[in-house]
Structures are given as structure tokens and as C-alpha cells.
Amino acid sequence: MSRNVVFAPDEFYHLYNRGTEKRNVFGTKADYERFLALLYLSNGTSAIHIDNLRQQIKRGRTLLEIMKEFDREKSLVDIGAYCLMPNHFHLLVQEKSEGGISKFMQKLLTAYTMYFNTSRVRTGALFQGKFKATHATDDKYLAYLISYIHLNPVKLIEPKWKETGIAHRTRALSYLEKYQYSSFPDYIGQVRPQQAIINKSALPPYCESLLDFKKAVREWLDYHKDDL
Structure with missing residues (x-):
């Protein structure tokens, strides 16, 4: 933290922040x-021209169309996972070169705040x-973070699941598969433009198995059983 x-x-690193006074930011x-488009557009050495972005949107171009054509030059970080919730966000990011995370987050949060x-x-x-940050110091914590980030939306349909467990796992899995503001769909084979945001190959090979829903829940529970 x-x-x-x-x-x-x-x-x-796990990067996260919430709205001031816990207000919704989405x-x-x-x-x-x-925000999803900015995750992609901010992750590069080239500048984002906000006025130009606004003009393209006014002309009817979608953000996904703009993403496809934008030349980021050299990316600053590798994004391994993400999830957007109404009043906060979670990112799992690997720094590629010194100062990359700080530059990326400054561009991302400045651009989104201006838009909002x-x-x-x-x-104001x-x-x-x-933004807050924690270092994924070992494989166990990295596995926990991937599970934690992707399970976050369950709270929207089962607010107390962390305390009482997931009551309806089939419903929860279906909800996660349909939740479009997370990288979970990209890891379970859905084909969509947003998959350009992440770099799955940056994660260790063992992480792919964590996208099995039952294993993701188990990783989350096992980590807390050890009181780490």
C-alpha cells in the first residue's frame, strides 16, 4: 500500500487508487x-494530444478505432491484468525501463481526470x-494478485463474498465472463479489441492456469489462510 x-x-507491481471521498470515478x-482507451494510449513514449482526441471523437470515430491507428512508439510498461470498478481501479504492471511506471501513470491519470x-x-x-503501489515480491503473491484483480467484479453481485464465500459460483463466473471492464475475458479466449491493452506473454507461464475460475478463487482463499 x-x-x-x-x-x-x-x-x-499492483497499482490502484479510488475516487476522492470514495466517490465513483466511472x-x-x-x-x-x-479509461480503457487511455490504458493503451498512455502506454507509450509518444504524446497524447487531447484536443486531437476530442476532435476525432466528435467526428464519430470510436475510441477503439483510434487505438488501432495510434502509434505509441515504445511502450513504457507491460500490463498483465486490470479491472475497473465504479469507484476504483486495479492494474498489474511490469516496469520495462526505469521511470516507465511513473510516466505511464502520470499520463493516464492526468488525461482521464481532464476528461472527467x-x-x-x-x-479539482x-x-x-x-496512486498506491505494492511490489509482487514472489510467485505466490503474484498469483494472488492476478486472482484478486480478476475476482473484483464479484463484489458487484455478491457484496460480502470475501467474508462468506461465493454463494453462486456459476452465476459469478458468468458475470466475470461478461464483465467488459476487466482483462479476464482476454484470458479466457474472448476476441475483442481491448486485448491490445495487455501483454499476456509478460506474465510467467504458470499464470495462465490461474484463469481457471475455481483455481482463482482457491488461490485467493489459500493466500488469506496463510495470513500473509
Whole structure:
């Protein structure tokens, strides 16, 4: 949870933040889609020209169309997993070169805050201070993070699942498969433009098995049984 974390190339980190005063930062489909597009557009050494982006959207171009044609030049990070929730986000990111994570997050959060404030005619901070970060120091914690991030949306249909367990696993799995604001669909074989956001090959090979729903739940539970 500390921002005293020192980012190092080739290491994985869990990055997250929530809205100021726990307010929602995603309220419409357009909000989610803008953040998803920015996950891709911000992950590069080339600049994002916000005015140009606005003009293209006004001309009827979709964000996914813009993503396909945007030249990022060199990516700053590898995104292994992500999930957007109404009032917060989770990212699992690997730093590619020194300073990559900081540059990526600065571009991402600045661009999204500008979009959100303009669309709501508001000013001021959108998120609770600086983004938070934890270092995935070992394989067990990395496995837990992948499971934790992808299981997050279950809370929207079973708010107490972490305390009481998932009551309806078939329903929960179906919900996760249909939830389009997470990288889970990309790992279970769905073909969609958003898959360009992540780099699955950056994760260790054993991580692919974690996308089995039952194993993901088990990883989450086992980690907490050890009180780590």
C-alpha cells in the first residue's frame, strides 16, 4: 500500500487508487471506455494530444478505432491484468525501463481526470492523492494478485463474498465472463479489441492456469489462510 516502493525494470507491481471521498470515478459506459482507451494510449513514449482526441471523437470515430491507428512508439510498461470498478481501479504492471511506471501513470491519470472534469463541468482532484503501489515480491503473491484483480467484479453481485464465500459460483463466473471492464475475458479466449491493452506473454507461464475460475478463487482463499 506504500508509495515508498521503488519501481525496478522487469518487476511486477499492483497499482490502484479510488475516487476522492470514495466517490465513483466511472459512472457511464463512456467513462469506462475512455479509461480503457487511455490504458493503451498512455502506454507509450509518444504524446497524447487531447484536443486531437476530442476532435476525432466528435467526428464519430470510436475510441477503439483510434487505438488501432495510434502509434505509441515504445511502450513504457507491460500490463498483465486490470479491472475497473465504479469507484476504483486495479492494474498489474511490469516496469520495462526505469521511470516507465511513473510516466505511464502520470499520463493516464492526468488525461482521464481532464476528461472527467470537463464532462462533469467540475474542477479539482478526482482520485485520492497519488496512486498506491505494492511490489509482487514472489510467485505466490503474484498469483494472488492476478486472482484478486480478476475476482473484483464479484463484489458487484455478491457484496460480502470475501467474508462468506461465493454463494453462486456459476452465476459469478458468468458475470466475470461478461464483465467488459476487466482483462479476464482476454484470458479466457474472448476476441475483442481491448486485448491490445495487455501483454499476456509478460506474465510467467504458470499464470495462465490461474484463469481457471475455481483455481482463482482457491488461490485467493489459500493466500488469506496463510495470513500473509
